[in-house]
Amino acid sequence: MEKRMSIKKKILAMIVGPILTLGIISVIFTLTRVKSAMVNEIQDALKGTAAATLAAYDQNTGDYIQASNGDIWKGSYNVSKSESLVDGIKRNTGMDVTFFYGSQRVMTSAVDKNGDRLLGSPAGDTVIDKVLNNGQNYFSKNVSLDGTLNYGYFMPVYQNGSDSSIVGMVFVGTNKAQKDVVINYLMITIGTAVFVIMLICAAFGIKMSSSITKSIRTSIGVVEKVSAGNLDVWVDEKLLKRSDEIGDLSRVTITLRDATKTVIKDISANANALLQAGNALKEVADKTNGTMNQVRTAVTMIVDNSSDQARNSQNTSEYMRTMGEDITETSREVDALDVNAASMQQ
The missing domain is CATH 3.30.450.20 (PAS domain)
Structure with missing residues (x-):
């Protein structure tokens, strides 16, 4: 690497x-x-x-x-x-x-x-x-x-x-x-004299670079804590009062923290609302399930009654066919009687 x-x-x-x-x-x-x-x-x-x-x-x-x-x-x-x-x-x-x-x-x-x-x-x-x-x-x-x-x-x-x-x-x-x-x-x-001035300038540069990098590390640390879920972090007031880019970065970091808090609160509120809606939906589903059981029982009873009626209709049809056959047989026998009666009259 x-x-x-x-x-x-x-x-x-x-x-x-x-x-x-x-x-x-x-x-x-x-x-x-x-x-x-x-x-x-x-x-x-x-x-x-x-x-x-x-x-x-x-x-x-x-x-x-x-x-x-x-x-x-x-x-x-x-x-x-x-x-x-x-x-x-x-x-x-x-x-x-x-x-x-x-x-x-x-x-x-x-x-x-x-x-x-x-x-x-x-x-x-x-x-x-x-x-x-x-x-x-x-x-x-x-x-x-x-x-x-x-x-x-x-x-x-x-x-x-x-x-x-x-x-x-x-x-x-x-x-x-x-x-x-x-x-x-x-x-x-x-x-x-020039060497001393060079050392002073170099020392000033080292101090300034250390201050800048320290401030940046502080802001990075705040962002890391926020990303880890710690929303109670704070930035030094001295950094927040600075008028340069470091101050801007520190203030933006606080803004990010507060915005993250707001987003998490909104997500939490929406999650609670969703949970309540889910519970209500569960109750409706439970009631619907009970109704469907009743409908299922009614349908089962209707089906059973229909089966009984179908069997009864089939028996009635058999009875009617038997009666028809009996009537037909009786008619033949009446016709035979008529023929016999006629013969006897002659």
Whole structure:
């Protein structure tokens, strides 16, 4: 026999299923969008700091040149000795700043484990191609500074008064692990909130399905009792006062009970009337039977009398025949006497 799914399971499937599906989709979509938004915010912050750093260098008049000792100057400002500028930006923003002349680091706020500035190392090939060769701003999610990954933003540096001659780059980076902790915390918070909402909705669905199935079972139980002949059953007033389909079902169940009572009363009354009519008919039948016995007796007597009359008629007929024969014989004898008398007269 095929096993049927209960209405409770169907209701749970209709409620919990979409909730779980929508919740999972919402979590994935929300977390993806949140992470993307946070990364975009980090990118905008890095871009803003890079632009501010570039503006701080460009405010000095003159061209970017390299002195004989290797220092880079912007007019009268020694870029290679601008520790106070990059360190001040780091203190205020928490971001490391690096100035590249060409592809080489000539000034940076980033230091290694020994506290020495990370100078002299070249930029990566991708950065050189996009920024120095093509003049593009470039954002990267994985820039390594002494083995520590950073979110980084590169901005090309143009020669004074030029929009095509690129002399270097400004880099601004922030610790990726620290930012990811913030992003992950926010994502976990949002995911937890969505999960809690899903649980609340699922619990509400389970409670609602249990309430519906319980009410339906109650109505079924009432109908079963009525079908078994118990017409004194009652339904909870709370169910009768409900304005939904469950309330309608409960009220119809009571209506069915009352209608069944009425039908049974009518059947009982008709049965009593039929019983009384049967008794009356029995009395009439008994009287008719007595009358028929009397008629039968009368008929029997008439038949007997008719038989006696028939026998009497038969005897009378025999007597009449005998008398006829006697008369005939007497007539012959009279005729013979007449003949004899005549003879004697002669």
